[in-house]
Amino acid sequence: MPIVYCRLTILPKSGSSITIKYNADVLHLKNCPILLMKKIKIFYCFIAVFFLFPVTSTAQDSLSGSYTDISRIGLVKYMGAYVSSAYINKKEDLPSVFQKLNFTPGIKHKGTIPPDLVTKKAVLKFNISNTADTAVSLYFLPGIYFENAVLYKEENNSLRKIPDIHPSITDSIGYWLITLQSHDSATIFAELSLVKTYIVTIRPRLIHPQYLDSFIAEIKSTHNQDNLLTYVFCGLLLMMILFSIANFFQGANRDFLYYSGYAFFIGCMLLTKAVFDFRINAASFFFESYFDFILQGIGIIFYMIFMQRFLDTRNKHPFLHTLYKVGIGMLTISLLFYTWLHYFSSNFALEYLVENTSKMLLLVMIVIFLVYSAKRWKDKLLRFLFWGNLFMLIFSVISLLAVMMENMFQQLPGIFNSSLFYYEAGLFFELVFFLAGLNYKNRRIIIMQTREREMLKTQNQMQEYEKELAVYKAQQEERQRISADMHDELGSGMTAIRLMSEIARNKMKENTPVEIEKISHSANDVLNKMNAIIWSMNSGNDTLDNLVSYIRSYALEYFENTPILCKVNMPENIPPLEISGDKRRNIFLCVKETLNNAWKHSEASVITIDFHLNHVLVITITDNGKGIDMLQLRQFGNGLKNIAHRMESIGGSFKIERKDGAVTTLELPV
Numbered sequence: 001m002p003i004v005y006c007r008l009t010i011l012p013k014s015g016s017s018i019t020i021k022y023n024a025d026v027l028h029l030k031n032c033p034i035l036l037m038k039k040i041k042i043f044y045c046f047i048a049v050f051f052l053f054p055v056t057s058t059a060q061d062s063l064s065g066s067y068t069d070i071s072r073i074g075l076v077k078y079m080g081a082y083v084s085s086a087y088i089n090k091k092e093d094l095p096s097v098f099q100k101l102n103f104t105p106g107i108k109h110k111g112t113i114p115p116d117l118v119t120k121k122a123v124l125k126f127n128i129s130n131t132a133d134t135a136v137s138l139y140f141l142p143g144i145y146f147e148n149a150v151l152y153k154e155e156n157n158s159l160r161k162i163p164d165i166h167p168s169i170t171d172s173i174g175y176w177l178i179t180l181q182s183h184d185s186a187t188i189f190a191e192l193s194l195v196k197t198y199i200v201t202i203r204p205r206l207i208h209p210q211y212l213d214s215f216i217a218e219i220k221s222t223h224n225q226d227n228l229l230t231y232v233f234c235g236l237l238l239m240m241i242l243f244s245i246a247n248f249f250q251g252a253n254r255d256f257l258y259y260s261g262y263a264f265f266i267g268c269m270l271l272t273k274a275v276f277d278f279r280i281n282a283a284s285f286f287f288e289s290y291f292d293f294i295l296q297g298i299g300i301i302f303y304m305i306f307m308q309r310f311l312d313t314r315n316k317h318p319f320l321h322t323l324y325k326v327g328i329g330m331l332t333i334s335l336l337f338y339t340w341l342h343y344f345s346s347n348f349a350l351e352y353l354v355e356n357t358s359k360m361l362l363l364v365m366i367v368i369f370l371v372y373s374a375k376r377w378k379d380k381l382l383r384f385l386f387w388g389n390l391f392m393l394i395f396s397v398i399s400l401l402a403v404m405m406e407n408m409f410q411q412l413p414g415i416f417n418s419s420l421f422y423y424e425a426g427l428f429f430e431l432v433f434f435l436a437g438l439n440y441k442n443r444r445i446i447i448m449q450t451r452e453r454e455m456l457k458t459q460n461q462m463q464e465y466e467k468e469l470a471v472y473k474a475q476q477e478e479r480q481r482i483s484a485d486m487h488d489e490l491g492s493g494m495t496a497i498r499l500m501s502e503i504a505r506n507k508m509k510e511n512t513p514v515e516i517e518k519i520s521h522s523a524n525d526v527l528n529k530m531n532a533i534i535w536s537m538n539s540g541n542d543t544l545d546n547l548v549s550y551i552r553s554y555a556l557e558y559f560e561n562t563p564i565l566c567k568v569n570m571p572e573n574i575p576p577l578e579i580s581g582d583k584r585r586n587i588f589l590c591v592k593e594t595l596n597n598a599w600k601h602s603e604a605s606v607i608t609i610d611f612h613l614n615h616v617l618v619i620t621i622t623d624n625g626k627g628i629d630m631l632q633l634r635q636f637g638n639g640l641k642n643i644a645h646r647m648e649s650i651g652g653s654f655k656i657e658r659k660d661g662a663v664t665t666l667e668l669p670v
Contacts, residue, residue: 068206070180071132075211079204080107083126087117090346094123094152094191095159111406113200115352122192124204128178129185138206139167139175140188144278145195147285151176154187162188167212174280175212196348197289198403220278226418230274233424236431237267258306265299266427273420290342293355297335300362304328310441311381320372327365334358359400366393381437381444388433395426497523532588544670545574547584548611551591551619555609558595567608574613577670586646587668590654591619593639594664598623602662619666627658 068082084103088094103125113122122142130136142149152159165177180186194200207215244260247253269292276284304324308314313321334354341351366389373379373386402409402419415421501519535541535550552568559566591609598607602625612618640656643666647654652668 067127067129071136076207083124086123087120115349118348119346124190130180135181137179141205143203145200148193150191152189171280195285227274234267234271237263255309261302262299265295269295384437388430391429392426395422399423544577565606569610583650590643594621617668621664623661628662
């Protein structure tokens with residue numbers, strides 16, 4: 001029953017005037033007799049007492065449903081039970097068609113609005129009244145994702161637009177001010193333009209202006225836990241981005257650059273969802289209706305490119321390489337088609353289908369990857385990625401179910417009713433197993449690189465050895481050639497000189513000139529020196545036993561026609577050790593110089609040469625002569641200095657001392 005407002009005015013003396021207001025209808029009674037006026041007065045006072053004193057907030061209207069007394073709204077009132085709803089086409093004008101609309105009591109779709117209706121305009125109709133003695137103003141909030149709302153007030157079977165007045169706060173475009181005068185009532189029509197997203201929900205509220213800030217804080221607080229978790233996860237992704245970029249610049253590995261692109265775009269998508277959560281502005285509408293899927297799609301494209309390079313699918317997994325190529329092409333086409341539908345088409349149902357189909361195909365790709373990885377379980381890297389993708393698949397399915405079955409998930413406590421939480425959980429586990437796989441691959445790469453470096457080092461050493469061997473062979477060949485030439489050319493020439501000098505001396509007999517004797521002696525000396533040089537240059541003599549045998553042969557031959565007895569003591573077994581020609585020559589020359597000094601200066605009758613071998617070749621030359629005066633070493637000239645210098649040049653040592661004669665010791669490590 002509608003509320004009746006009565007106003008009784010009594011004019012004294014001759015007559016009275018009574019004005020009765022029944023909603024919009026006014027009845028005037030003028031110039032009534034006093035008696036009649038008194039009776040009417042009593043009657044209408046009864047009506048006034050009956051209708052005005054009872055405190056009633058709502059009453060039935062045969063046309064518009066129930067009235068809501070806005071003067072009794074101290075904080076906020078949900079209007080879902082007090083509205084009627086309908087839909088009109090985007091281009092239709094509400095004032096022209098509102099009388100023809102078939103309104104449904106309550107909100108027609110209490111959950112999300114179906115995709116085929118998102119591109120239409122929703123119309124809400126509700127009745128309000130004001131029983132207060134002053135005008136009352138409240139803010140009307142139809143929901144979150146509405147690009148615009150136009151409010152109308154019904155007057156005389158027509159609609160009058162209510163001026164757009166918004167609060168002076170951030171995100172003010174979602175709130176429209178409704179003012180109702182004292183003891184007035186009105187039927188309000190709200191024409192709502194919906195944001196093109198699948199989470200549009202009509203939840204009309206009337207909010208007291210003084211409670212507006214608290215109301216905004218309260219609805220945002222319901223998602224504070226979700227947003228905090230999102231910020232933490234975005235921080236992890238930022239760390240991965242910095243880690244990937246650092247690895248790229250250190251090793252110029254483009255794999256990490258693609259992964260940083262994946263983490264960047266996925267992180268941007270999640271960050272914008274947290275930043276613009278319950279925000280009513282153009283940026284929030286843009287990200288929610290269009291750009292979040294674009295960010296997600298581009299991020300996944302980077303991820304598939306990364307996987308191609310990370311697994312080296314071109315060479316090791318051709319099937320996966322083809323799968324990811326198909327996925328990249330499919331997702332690129334989907335993003336382009338999705339963009340065209342969003343900006344150039346009003347078919348949101350198809351746009352929504354493209355988005356969901358793309359996500360389902362990505363889930364199918366994950367299933368294919370899991371099957372492929374399971375068949376190659378011995379590949380440890382694929383095994384890590386298998387577990388990461390498995391968790392990603394499970395939580396992605398749960399996230400999709402949370403979107404499609406919102407009412408059921410809303411009953412879960414805390415963050416467990418958020419679809420974004422499950423998606424982030426899947427990303428987190430995928431990230432954990434990816435890092436484990438990355439650590440495994442890095443260790444394997446380090447081992448392989450170490451092996452390659454060792455192999456390269458070995459190859460370089462082999463090449464160096466081959467070069468040195470080639471040089472050594474060339475040197476040996478050259479030594480062989482020089483020794484052969486000296487033996488054939490110089491040796492025969494010196495032998496001829498010595499032979500001719502001997503023939504000349506025999507012919508002259510007593511009249512032999514001294515010069516011929518010197519020529520013969522010099523030729524013989526040069527021939528001996530040349531033989532020693534040829535011996536040292538011949539690489540075939542580069543053995544320790546050859547050196548010992550040569551020294552023994554030379555010593556015995558040197559003292560053969562002298563009064564000195566030469567004894568040589570050799571070890572029973574001489575190991576087949578190699579000794580270079582340079583060392584052989586220097587040791588031989590040191591022994592030769594020592595024997596020459598003993599012959600010239602020792603006045604000895606016996607000279608003994610001892611060979612000892614125990615990792616060190618020790619040659620001891622002992623004579624029983626007058627010994628050596630260490631204070632008069634100059635008498636030997638440079639002989640001893642040359643011996644010391646020669647032994648030092650080949651890494652050996654030289655020592656001479658006096659012990660019942662002279663004792664010379666030559667040592668060379670072999």
